[in-house]
Amino acid sequence: DAKTTQPNSMESNEEEPVHLPCNHSTISGTDYIHWYRQLPSQGPEYVIHGLTSNVNNRMASLAIAEDRKSSTLILHRATLRDAAVYYCILRDSDSNYQLIWGAGTKLIIKP
Amino acid sequence: EPEVTQTPSHQVTQMGQEVILRCVPISNHLYFYWYRQILGQKVEFLVSFYNNEISEKSEIFDDQFSVERPDGSNFTLKIRSTKLEDSAMYFCASSAGAPRGEQYFGPGTRLTVT
Numbered sequence: 001d002a003k004t005t006q007p008n009s010m011e012s013n014e015e016e017p018v019h020l021p022c023n024h025s026t027i028s029g030t031d032y033i034h035w036y037r038q039l040p041s042q043g044p045e046y047v048i049h050g051l052t053s054n055v056n057n058r059m060a061s062l063a064i065a066e067d068r069k070s071s072t073l074i075l076h077r078a079t080l081r082d083a084a085v086y087y088c089i090l091r092d093s094d095s096n097y098q099l100i101w102g103a104g105t106k107l108i109i110k111p
Numbered sequence: 112e113p114e115v116t117q118t119p120s121h122q123v124t125q126m127g128q129e130v131i132l133r134c135v136p137i138s139n140h141l142y143f144y145w146y147r148q149i150l151g152q153k154v155e156f157l158v159s160f161y162n163n164e165i166s167e168k169s170e171i172f173d174d175q176f177s178v179e180r181p182d183g184s185n186f187t188l189k190i191r192s193t194k195l196e197d198s199a200m201y202f203c204a205s206s207a208g209a210p211r212g213e214q215y216f217g218p219g220t221r222l223t224v225t
Contacts, residue, residue, distance in 0.1 A: 043204075043217055043218050044146075044154060046214060046215060092211070098159060098169070099146075099154075099156060100156065101153045101154040
Protein backbone atom coordinates (compact mmCIF):
# COMPACT_ATOMS: atom_id res chain seq x y z
CA ASP A 1 0.00 0.00 0.00
CA ALA A 2 1.11 3.53 -0.76
CA LYS A 3 2.35 5.67 2.13
CA THR A 4 0.52 8.56 3.75
CA THR A 5 1.92 11.48 5.72
CA GLN A 6 -0.04 13.26 8.44
CA PRO A 7 0.89 15.83 11.08
CA ASN A 8 1.54 14.29 14.48
CA SER A 9 -0.99 16.48 16.23
CA MET A 10 -3.38 19.37 15.77
CA GLU A 11 -5.38 21.56 18.09
CA SER A 12 -8.74 23.15 17.50
CA ASN A 13 -11.35 24.99 19.48
CA GLU A 14 -14.66 23.42 20.26
CA GLU A 15 -17.48 24.19 17.82
CA GLU A 16 -15.07 25.32 15.12
CA PRO A 17 -14.32 23.48 11.86
CA VAL A 18 -11.26 21.26 11.72
CA HIS A 19 -9.28 20.43 8.62
CA LEU A 20 -7.04 17.38 8.95
CA PRO A 21 -4.56 17.06 6.07
CA CYS A 22 -3.08 13.93 4.56
CA ASN A 23 -0.41 13.70 1.86
CA HIS A 24 -0.26 10.65 -0.37
CA SER A 25 1.93 11.66 -3.26
CA THR A 26 2.52 8.06 -4.41
CA ILE A 27 -1.16 7.19 -4.62
CA SER A 28 -2.11 4.98 -7.55
CA GLY A 29 -5.21 5.30 -9.70
CA THR A 30 -6.96 2.42 -7.95
CA ASP A 31 -6.28 3.49 -4.36
CA TYR A 32 -9.22 4.54 -2.24
CA ILE A 33 -8.60 7.08 0.53
CA HIS A 34 -10.01 5.89 3.85
CA TRP A 35 -10.19 7.71 7.17
CA TYR A 36 -10.59 6.07 10.54
CA ARG A 37 -10.37 7.49 14.02
CA GLN A 38 -9.61 6.04 17.42
CA LEU A 39 -11.07 7.68 20.48
CA PRO A 40 -9.15 7.22 23.74
CA SER A 41 -9.35 3.64 25.02
CA GLN A 42 -11.65 2.55 22.21
CA GLY A 43 -11.44 0.53 19.03
CA PRO A 44 -10.92 2.26 15.70
CA GLU A 45 -13.98 3.71 14.02
CA TYR A 46 -14.63 4.15 10.32
CA VAL A 47 -15.16 7.78 9.32
CA ILE A 48 -15.32 8.15 5.55
CA HIS A 49 -13.71 7.09 2.28
CA GLY A 50 -13.50 8.28 -1.31
CA LEU A 51 -11.78 7.77 -4.63
CA THR A 52 -11.81 10.99 -6.65
CA SER A 53 -14.81 13.11 -5.79
CA ASN A 54 -15.43 14.89 -2.52
CA VAL A 55 -17.61 12.90 -0.14
CA ASN A 56 -19.92 13.83 2.70
CA ASN A 57 -21.53 11.77 5.41
CA ARG A 58 -23.03 12.41 8.80
CA MET A 59 -19.64 12.38 10.50
CA ALA A 60 -17.42 14.39 8.18
CA SER A 61 -16.52 15.53 4.68
CA LEU A 62 -13.58 14.37 2.61
CA ALA A 63 -12.02 16.80 0.18
CA ILE A 64 -9.72 15.17 -2.37
CA ALA A 65 -7.25 17.23 -4.39
CA GLU A 66 -7.64 17.15 -8.14
CA ASP A 67 -4.32 15.30 -8.56
CA ARG A 68 -5.28 13.01 -5.66
CA LYS A 69 -1.90 13.51 -4.02
CA SER A 70 -3.50 14.93 -0.91
CA SER A 71 -6.81 14.95 0.90
CA THR A 72 -8.41 16.73 3.82
CA LEU A 73 -10.83 15.39 6.37
CA ILE A 74 -13.20 18.12 7.48
CA LEU A 75 -15.10 18.07 10.75
CA HIS A 76 -17.57 20.87 10.33
CA ARG A 77 -18.12 21.65 13.99
CA ALA A 78 -15.76 19.86 16.33
CA THR A 79 -16.94 18.79 19.75
CA LEU A 80 -14.97 17.46 22.69
CA ARG A 81 -16.11 13.98 21.62
CA ASP A 82 -14.13 14.35 18.40
CA ALA A 83 -10.84 14.31 20.27
CA ALA A 84 -9.14 11.24 18.83
CA VAL A 85 -6.31 9.99 16.66
CA TYR A 86 -7.30 10.26 12.99
CA TYR A 87 -5.79 7.90 10.46
CA CYS A 88 -5.59 8.37 6.71
CA ILE A 89 -5.18 5.00 4.95
CA LEU A 90 -4.90 4.11 1.26
CA ARG A 91 -6.55 0.92 0.07
CA ASP A 92 -5.95 -0.63 -3.32
CA SER A 93 -9.23 -1.49 -4.97
CA ASP A 94 -7.83 -4.75 -6.25
CA SER A 95 -5.81 -5.90 -3.36
CA ASN A 96 -5.62 -7.03 0.03
CA TYR A 97 -7.85 -7.07 2.99
CA GLN A 98 -5.77 -5.48 5.68
CA LEU A 99 -5.69 -1.90 6.82
CA ILE A 100 -2.14 -0.60 7.17
CA TRP A 101 -2.00 1.99 9.94
CA GLY A 102 0.37 4.90 10.33
CA ALA A 103 0.78 7.02 13.43
CA GLY A 104 -2.15 9.28 12.55
CA THR A 105 -2.93 12.80 13.75
CA LYS A 106 -3.84 13.32 17.36
CA LEU A 107 -6.63 15.91 17.39
CA ILE A 108 -6.92 17.94 20.57
CA ILE A 109 -10.12 19.91 21.09
CA LYS A 110 -9.96 22.87 23.42
CA PRO A 111 -13.19 23.88 25.21
CA GLU B 112 -27.18 0.03 15.38
CA PRO B 113 -25.36 -3.30 14.88
CA GLU B 114 -21.94 -3.51 16.47
CA VAL B 115 -19.00 -5.84 16.89
CA THR B 116 -18.67 -7.23 20.40
CA GLN B 117 -15.65 -8.78 22.07
CA THR B 118 -15.14 -10.82 25.21
CA PRO B 119 -13.53 -10.66 27.63
CA SER B 120 -12.71 -6.99 27.93
CA HIS B 121 -9.57 -7.82 29.89
CA GLN B 122 -7.70 -11.11 30.09
CA VAL B 123 -4.73 -11.76 32.35
CA THR B 124 -2.73 -14.90 31.72
CA GLN B 125 0.60 -16.38 32.58
CA MET B 126 3.35 -16.81 30.04
CA GLY B 127 3.02 -20.12 28.21
CA GLN B 128 -0.72 -20.40 28.72
CA GLU B 129 -3.25 -20.61 25.93
CA VAL B 130 -5.83 -17.86 25.52
CA ILE B 131 -8.89 -17.56 23.34
CA LEU B 132 -10.26 -14.16 22.49
CA ARG B 133 -13.83 -14.05 21.29
CA CYS B 134 -15.63 -11.78 18.90
CA VAL B 135 -19.16 -11.58 17.56
CA PRO B 136 -19.02 -9.73 14.22
CA ILE B 137 -21.95 -7.85 12.71
CA SER B 138 -24.41 -10.50 11.62
CA ASN B 139 -24.55 -10.02 7.85
CA HIS B 140 -20.83 -9.35 7.43
CA LEU B 141 -18.66 -11.80 5.52
CA TYR B 142 -15.10 -10.65 6.20
CA PHE B 143 -13.47 -10.83 9.60
CA TYR B 144 -10.21 -9.47 10.94
CA TRP B 145 -7.98 -9.37 13.95
CA TYR B 146 -5.66 -6.47 14.72
CA ARG B 147 -3.55 -5.73 17.74
CA GLN B 148 -2.17 -2.58 19.32
CA ILE B 149 0.68 -2.69 21.77
CA LEU B 150 0.40 0.15 24.29
CA GLY B 151 1.50 3.43 22.73
CA GLN B 152 2.14 1.90 19.31
CA LYS B 153 0.40 1.65 15.95
CA VAL B 154 -2.46 -0.68 15.17
CA GLU B 155 -1.10 -3.81 13.45
CA PHE B 156 -2.92 -6.22 11.18
CA LEU B 157 -2.85 -9.88 12.19
CA VAL B 158 -5.21 -11.82 9.96
CA SER B 159 -8.28 -11.69 7.74
CA PHE B 160 -10.80 -14.48 7.30
CA TYR B 161 -13.36 -15.07 4.59
CA ASN B 162 -15.39 -18.07 3.51
CA ASN B 163 -14.07 -20.13 6.41
CA GLU B 164 -10.44 -19.68 5.60
CA ILE B 165 -7.60 -17.25 6.16
CA SER B 166 -7.40 -14.83 3.26
CA GLU B 167 -4.39 -12.87 4.43
CA LYS B 168 -2.05 -12.84 7.41
CA SER B 169 0.87 -10.79 8.60
CA GLU B 170 4.30 -11.88 9.80
CA ILE B 171 3.08 -11.47 13.36
CA PHE B 172 0.51 -14.23 12.82
CA ASP B 173 2.85 -17.17 13.27
CA ASP B 174 2.15 -20.76 14.25
CA GLN B 175 1.24 -19.69 17.77
CA PHE B 176 -1.88 -17.98 16.46
CA SER B 177 -5.00 -19.49 14.97
CA VAL B 178 -8.47 -18.27 14.10
CA GLU B 179 -11.75 -20.06 13.89
CA ARG B 180 -15.38 -19.41 13.18
CA PRO B 181 -16.85 -22.24 15.24
CA ASP B 182 -20.47 -21.37 14.53
CA GLY B 183 -22.47 -18.82 12.59
CA SER B 184 -21.81 -15.97 14.95
CA ASN B 185 -18.48 -16.22 16.78
CA PHE B 186 -14.98 -15.53 15.50
CA THR B 187 -12.10 -16.47 17.76
CA LEU B 188 -8.38 -15.80 18.01
CA LYS B 189 -6.32 -18.39 19.86
CA ILE B 190 -2.80 -17.87 21.07
CA ARG B 191 -1.35 -21.26 21.97
CA SER B 192 1.54 -20.35 24.22
CA THR B 193 1.51 -16.72 25.21
CA LYS B 194 4.65 -14.63 25.48
CA LEU B 195 5.20 -11.40 27.37
CA GLU B 196 5.31 -9.54 24.06
CA ASP B 197 1.78 -10.69 23.23
CA SER B 198 0.48 -8.20 25.78
CA ALA B 199 -1.63 -5.77 23.76
CA MET B 200 -5.13 -4.67 22.88
CA TYR B 201 -6.66 -7.07 20.38
CA PHE B 202 -9.34 -5.70 18.10
CA CYS B 203 -11.75 -7.72 16.04
CA ALA B 204 -13.32 -6.15 12.97
CA SER B 205 -15.79 -7.15 10.30
CA SER B 206 -16.87 -5.85 6.93
CA ALA B 207 -19.68 -6.59 4.51
CA GLY B 208 -19.28 -7.54 0.85
CA ALA B 209 -16.12 -6.12 -0.56
CA PRO B 210 -12.87 -6.77 1.29
CA ARG B 211 -11.80 -3.19 0.72
CA GLY B 212 -14.98 -1.81 2.26
CA GLU B 213 -15.15 -0.09 5.57
CA GLN B 214 -14.32 -2.19 8.58
CA TYR B 215 -16.23 -2.03 11.85
CA PHE B 216 -14.25 -2.62 15.02
CA GLY B 217 -15.09 -4.01 18.39
CA PRO B 218 -14.04 -2.37 21.65
CA GLY B 219 -11.07 -4.67 22.06
CA THR B 220 -9.72 -7.18 24.55
CA ARG B 221 -6.80 -6.10 26.67
CA LEU B 222 -4.47 -9.08 27.01
CA THR B 223 -1.91 -8.95 29.80
CA VAL B 224 0.70 -11.70 29.90
CA THR B 225 2.63 -11.98 33.16
